[in-house]
Amino acid sequence: MARTRPMKKALRYAVPATVAGAAVAAVGLVPALASSGGSPDLPEISAEELVAKIAASDTQQLSGTVRITTDLGLPALPGMGSGGHGGGKEEGDGDGAGNADPRGRLAELASGSHTLRVAVDGPDRQRLSIVEKAAEYSLIRNGGDVWAYDSATGTVHHTVLPREAERGAGRGETPGGLEKATPQKAAQEVLKAVDATTSVTVDGTAKVAGQNAYQLLIEPKQPESTVGSVRIAVDADSGVPLKFTLTPKGGGKAAVDVGFTEVDFAKPDAGTFEFKPPKGAKVTEERLDGAPNGSGESPHKEGRGDHGKGGRGKGPDGAGGLPSGLEVIGEGWGSVARIELPGGGPVPGTDAGREAAPEARRLLDGLTEEVKGDFGTGRFFGTRLVNALITDDGTVYVGAVTREGLVKAAGSADAGR
Amino acid sequence: MSRAELPQDEQAGRAGHREHPDRPGLPGLHGRPEREAARGEPAPDRDRGLDGARRRPGPLWTLGLFRSELGVTFRRWRTLALLAVLAAVPLLVGIAVRIETGDGGSAGGGGGGGEGPPFIGQVTNNGLFLVFTALAATLPFFLPMAVGVVAGDSVAGEASAGTLRYLLVAPAGRTRLLLAKFTAILVFCLAATLTVAVSALATGALLFPLGEVTLLSGTTVSLADGMLRAVAIAVAVAVSLVGLAALGLFVSTLTNSGIAAMATTVGLLITVQILGAIPQLDAIHPYLFPHHWMSFADLLRDPVYWDDLLDNLRLQGLYAAVFGSAAWARFTARDITV
Numbered sequence: 001m002a003r004t005r006p007m008k009k010a011l012r013y014a015v016p017a018t019v020a021g022a023a024v025a026a027v028g029l030v031p032a033l034a035s036s037g038g039s040p041d042l043p044e045i046s047a048e049e050l051v052a053k054i055a056a057s058d059t060q061q062l063s064g065t066v067r068i069t070t071d072l073g074l075p076a077l078p079g080m081g082s083g084g085h086g087g088g089k090e091e092g093d094g095d096g097a098g099n100a101d102p103r104g105r106l107a108e109l110a111s112g113s114h115t116l117r118v119a120v121d122g123p124d125r126q127r128l129s130i131v132e133k134a135a136e137y138s139l140i141r142n143g144g145d146v147w148a149y150d151s152a153t154g155t156v157h158h159t160v161l162p163r164e165a166e167r168g169a170g171r172g173e174t175p176g177g178l179e180k181a182t183p184q185k186a187a188q189e190v191l192k193a194v195d196a197t198t199s200v201t202v203d204g205t206a207k208v209a210g211q212n213a214y215q216l217l218i219e220p221k222q223p224e225s226t227v228g229s230v231r232i233a234v235d236a237d238s239g240v241p242l243k244f245t246l247t248p249k250g251g252g253k254a255a256v257d258v259g260f261t262e263v264d265f266a267k268p269d270a271g272t273f274e275f276k277p278p279k280g281a282k283v284t285e286e287r288l289d290g291a292p293n294g295s296g297e298s299p300h301k302e303g304r305g306d307h308g309k310g311g312r313g314k315g316p317d318g319a320g321g322l323p324s325g326l327e328v329i330g331e332g333w334g335s336v337a338r339i340e341l342p343g344g345g346p347v348p349g350t351d352a353g354r355e356a357a358p359e360a361r362r363l364l365d366g367l368t369e370e371v372k373g374d375f376g377t378g379r380f381f382g383t384r385l386v387n388a389l390i391t392d393d394g395t396v397y398v399g400a401v402t403r404e405g406l407v408k409a410a411g412s413a414d415a416g417r
Numbered sequence: 418m419s420r421a422e423l424p425q426d427e428q429a430g431r432a433g434h435r436e437h438p439d440r441p442g443l444p445g446l447h448g449r450p451e452r453e454a455a456r457g458e459p460a461p462d463r464d465r466g467l468d469g470a471r472r473r474p475g476p477l478w479t480l481g482l483f484r485s486e487l488g489v490t491f492r493r494w495r496t497l498a499l500l501a502v503l504a505a506v507p508l509l510v511g512i513a514v515r516i517e518t519g520d521g522g523s524a525g526g527g528g529g530g531g532e533g534p535p536f537i538g539q540v541t542n543n544g545l546f547l548v549f550t551a552l553a554a555t556l557p558f559f560l561p562m563a564v565g566v567v568a569g570d571s572v573a574g575e576a577s578a579g580t581l582r583y584l585l586v587a588p589a590g591r592t593r594l595l596l597a598k599f600t601a602i603l604v605f606c607l608a609a610t611l612t613v614a615v616s617a618l619a620t621g622a623l624l625f626p627l628g629e630v631t632l633l634s635g636t637t638v639s640l641a642d643g644m645l646r647a648v649a650i651a652v653a654v655a656v657s658l659v660g661l662a663a664l665g666l667f668v669s670t671l672t673n674s675g676i677a678a679m680a681t682t683v684g685l686l687i688t689v690q691i692l693g694a695i696p697q698l699d700a701i702h703p704y705l706f707p708h709h710w711m712s713f714a715d716l717l718r719d720p721v722y723w724d725d726l727l728d729n730l731r732l733q734g735l736y737a738a739v740f741g742s743a744a745w746a747r748f749t750a751r752d753i754t755v
Contacts, residue, residue: 009746023735117722131715278637279542
């Protein structure tokens with residue numbers, strides 16, 4: 001009996017080992033079970049019916065948590081995320097340089113993972129918050145007032161919308177277009193592009209944020225597109241898109257993945273949309289009276305925030321060269337935006353480059369590669385999804401198309417000139 | 418086994434009844450002499466703890482043991498000094514903020530979002546925010562260090578002082594003793610957190626105005642609601658320390674040197690904090706016990722964002738289960754020779 005004791009004692013260490021092992025197994029298995037466990041049985045539906053269901057969806061009230069993960073393969077440039085709100089020290093300027101300016105925040109969503117919380121009550125009242133570590137950035141629209149509150153810095157940005165927008169022109173009017181971050185908006189933008197160049201099918205069902213959903217699979221037919229597929233999970237009851245996943249043709253993980261992790265179709269609490277600037281907060285005021293607000297552009301384009309800012313003249317961190325002569329070549333998924341830079345500047349964003357030309361040159365040379373084509377020579381900048389071609393005469397071609405497609409588009413545009 | 422067990426059982430049972438009336442009223446200062454007094458009893462077979470764990474000496478006995486542990490922990494000068502240091506932190510922060518903003522009027526937090534602990538910019542407008550600032554400032558190091566010292570000392574300190582073997586003479590059994598010690602450490606976690614919070618609240622109320630609280634989401638709530646959230650935050654912070662407490666207890670069962678156990682626990686804390694700050698190691702970050710520590714700030718959102726808080730709870734529970742049972746395995750199987 002006494003001889004068995006050391007064995008028994010050693011056996012006790014099996015308890016912590018088992019607990020630890022079980023925990024590791026649970027961590028590994030639970031996500032796998034959660035993702036594969038949900039394939040609810042739903043009645044068959046055709047792609048057209050599903051698209052119509054999305055279009056007919058009249059859900060005006062919802063609240064929930066959205067997880068957005070973006071991996072466009074952009075190089076991590078220092079200060080890129082905060083580019084919209086640098087140098088806001090000049091008091092009294094009121095040029096939207098305050099920290100709480102919504103426009104600068106859009107760029108942050110273009111990379112990495114973010115948790116957003118949204119609440120919508122009709123076309124006039126919305127709230128969107130970016131959950132940060134021990135801080136939160138909130139954008140609250142209540143009628144004609146748009147409040148942006150950055151709790152990390154205690155700054156408030158107040159925008160008064162022009163009258164017509166206040167009279168219910170729809171949800172997409174908030175400056176900065178931050179609401180495009182919701183799955184609904186993202187899905188609608190894609191459905192706009194649905195035509196002969198696209199294949200749309202229903203690809204099974206899924207469970208998203210606890211809701212039964214159909215999966216709509218959208219695949220571009222044009223070979224030059226960099227988009228592999230777009231998958232939209234649509235709530236089976238309400239027709240609300242719950243999840244949006246964009247996978248590049250190159251494979252790998254999704255370039256854009258926006259989806260509800262929690263959703264509730266009940267009317268949000270009225271207090272959700274009330275905002276009163278806290279004591280001691282720095283408030284910047286802005287009135288939008290017909291000023292360009294930069295909405296309504298293609299969802300694949302970066303730097304939307306800078307367009308709006310540039311319209312107001314000299315921004316402190318100025319997008320000095322406002323791209324003029326914007327033109328879209330091609331159609332559907334293969335469309336390419338052609339932008340002529342004023343003054344034949346070699347590359348966009350060169351206001352910084354003018355001071356520190358050699359360094360900027362070297363940096364750009366490192367990031368881009370030289371291409372030759374019918375248009376002459378230029379430099380190519382590639383990400384997983386969006387590619388850009390900058391020709392030596394100062395024209396920029398941007399699109400979600402492959403390098404070959406871009407060169408072809410540039411060549412044909414040049415020939416037609 | 419029964420041959421050895423029976424007489425012991427009986428004897429222990431008697432001892433339990435005999436000692437029970439003294440224990441609950443036991444003043445902590447006399448905790449040690451009381452334990453010394455047990456010296457008179459015959460030294461038990463080292464497997465006593467094993468058998469003792471199976472007995473049920475009654476809940477009152479356990480309570481007495483726990484109270485005695487609590488007394489031993491809280492009447493130590495070292496513990497009181499730790500609590501005094503913790504109470505001083507919010508006082509210093511409050512005075513510093515007051516001096517800095519005393520003449521200028523408005524807070525300097527406008528542009529300094531990146532520097533200093535979170536919420537510090539709000540302190541001048543609402544003294545309640547000093548509670549959140551102080552907790553955010555002490556959570557990375559001061560609070561866990563205090564917990565590490567107390568947890569590391571709990572078993573190893575008794576061993577190095579030579580009191581552990583006498584403590585084991587009591588018929589509670591090793592499992593119960595360990596549980597009582599762990600509970601005392603958990604009470605210390607809560608006490609340390611509340612010390613910081615109460616000191617911060619008092620300082621904040623004295624130096625700054627109190628009023629409606631603007632939450633992180635921009636919603637304004639009443640002061641009473643804010644206070645409630647402050648209490649919830651204090652509890653969340655205390656719970657955040659549970660994992661480290663279990664780790665410290667386990668380390669404490671490994672050695673007979675109290676200093677070594679304390680140093681190891683605090684060293685582990687610093688190591689883990691450094692690992693957590695290296696972005697290249699982000700694959701292991703979710704498993705490090707401080708990973709979700711700042712989740713207490715999620716209680717200041719509207720509606721409260723529970724995901725991270727619950728993750729923290731699960732992680733701390735996991736640490737408590739793994740290292741608590743490891744401590745049990747080690748402590749109940751170990752030879753107590755000192």
